[in-house]
Amino acid sequence: MTWREQVREQVDAWRRDGVFTPRSDSWLTGYDEDFSRRLGARGWIGLTWRGRGFLDRFVLTEELLRAGAPVAAHWIADRQIGPAVARLGSAKLKAGLLPGIEAGEVRFCLGMSEPDAGSDLASVRTRARRTDGGWLLEGQKVWSSHAHRATHAYVLARTSTEEHKHQGLTEFVLDMTSPGVTARQIPDLRGPGHFCEVFLDDVFVPDWAVLGTVGDGWRQVTGQLAFERGGPERVLSTYPLLALTMAAAGPADAGRVGELVARLTALRRLGKQVAARMDGGEAPIGPAATLKMLGNRFEVDVIEAARAVPGVPRAAIDEALLASPGFSLRGGTTEVLGVVIAREAMGAVA
Numbered sequence: 001m002t003w004r005e006q007v008r009e010q011v012d013a014w015r016r017d018g019v020f021t022p023r024s025d026s027w028l029t030g031y032d033e034d035f036s037r038r039l040g041a042r043g044w045i046g047l048t049w050r051g052r053g054f055l056d057r058f059v060l061t062e063e064l065l066r067a068g069a070p071v072a073a074h075w076i077a078d079r080q081i082g083p084a085v086a087r088l089g090s091a092k093l094k095a096g097l098l099p100g101i102e103a104g105e106v107r108f109c110l111g112m113s114e115p116d117a118g119s120d121l122a123s124v125r126t127r128a129r130r131t132d133g134g135w136l137l138e139g140q141k142v143w144s145s146h147a148h149r150a151t152h153a154y155v156l157a158r159t160s161t162e163e164h165k166h167q168g169l170t171e172f173v174l175d176m177t178s179p180g181v182t183a184r185q186i187p188d189l190r191g192p193g194h195f196c197e198v199f200l201d202d203v204f205v206p207d208w209a210v211l212g213t214v215g216d217g218w219r220q221v222t223g224q225l226a227f228e229r230g231g232p233e234r235v236l237s238t239y240p241l242l243a244l245t246m247a248a249a250g251p252a253d254a255g256r257v258g259e260l261v262a263r264l265t266a267l268r269r270l271g272k273q274v275a276a277r278m279d280g281g282e283a284p285i286g287p288a289a290t291l292k293m294l295g296n297r298f299e300v301d302v303i304e305a306a307r308a309v310p311g312v313p314r315a316a317i318d319e320a321l322l323a324s325p326g327f328s329l330r331g332g333t334t335e336v337l338g339v340v341i342a343r344e345a346m347g348a349v350a
């Protein structure tokens with residue numbers, strides 16, 4: 001049995017047994033800590049640093065998203081913080097975090113964006129001041145998904161202000177139960193959900209919880225964005241709706257649905273290329289941005305097709321529609337991805 005067949009058989013069995021109910025956008029809004037522990041018990045979290053690699057994770061995540069499984073609780077840790085800790089973390093950080101991530105017990109939120117720093121991440125104002133044995137973090141993060149129930153946060157903060165704004169940034173990992181951390185939910189179109197703001201009031205972070213090199217945060221985070229942008233979740237957020245649309249489609253809808261399937265095939269090829277390059281040790285920033293830009297367009301076009309095909313369940317369309325405003329914003333807006341792609345192309349020409 002191939003790896004894909006093994007995963008598909010198990011995930012389909014869980015769905016049939018009612019372990020989860022398929023939904024669109026399950027990697028962000030399908031939050032189920034027990035399901036994450038279930039994957040952890042099978043050894044299916046942390047493949048990329050446990051000797052399996054990004055292509056194997058690509059297959060696993062495709063199958064989970066295809067089924068609309070609730071993977072949000074461990075997603076950030078599995079996708080980008082675990083690999084970063086494995087690569088850049090101190091021995092103590094690795095020993096303290098990786099086993100918990102692999103078990104589905106350690107759940108991360110991302111503290112990148114701030115009220116005045118979104119696309120322009122180098123404008124972050126959260127400050128880290130030196131203190132005995134570590135750092136004191138002071139500032140505010142916003143849009144941090146699931147921060148109110150995360151065990152840990154990744155925080156990008158400024159450790160010095162003297163240089164150009166792309167310098168003097170540092171990445172930290174902090175325990176959400178540390179004194180001085182407050183997470184508050186922000187309602188979205190659906191009411192209270194994943195969005196949060198996080199306030200940091202002189203939060204102590206020990207030296208061993210600095211990720212990588214002090215002051216090198218910009219270079220590190222831009223590399224990590226390839227991991228954040230280059231996965232199948234940037235294409236498959238509405239796959240459960242596409243499956244329902246294909247099931248309901250009649251001969252009159254063949255052109256509309258066929259075009260989506262052809263686009264999906266091309267996007268999957270690109271996704272596999274990105275994963276293969278990550279397995280080769282690269283951070284393919286431009287190809288990952290391309291995948292996200294084209295993938296987000298595809299995810300929205302699936303909803304439009306579903307609306308045009310009679311018989312697709314209204315609730316499934318509504319669920320995808322309410323999630324869709326975030327597709328082209330989260331992880332970098334379409335316009336910013338265009339800038340990233342153009343810059344890389346110009347560099348290649350120069």
Ligand SMILES: Cc1cc2nc3c(=O)[nH]c(=O)nc-3n(C[C@H](O)[C@H](O)[C@H](O)COP(=O)(O)OP(=O)(O)OC[C@H]3O[C@@H](n4cnc5c(N)ncnc54)[C@H](O)[C@@H]3O)c2cc1C
Pocket residue numbers: 109110111112113114117118119120142143144145325326327329330331332333334335336339
């Ligand atoms: C569903 C969702 C989940 C999220 N989860 C997280 C999370 O967990 N952690 C986290 O830290 N953040 C998270 N974010 C925040 C996300 O990263 C930011 O929304 C995104 O980076 C854009 O920043 P902004 O909202 O401040 O918009 P701005 O940066 O203010 O941009 C406003 C507009 O200006 C355009 N623009 C900006 N700069 C340029 C440019 N150079 N060229 C052309 N156009 C430009 C943008 O495209 C956009 O249309 C999430 C967002 C969403 C929607």
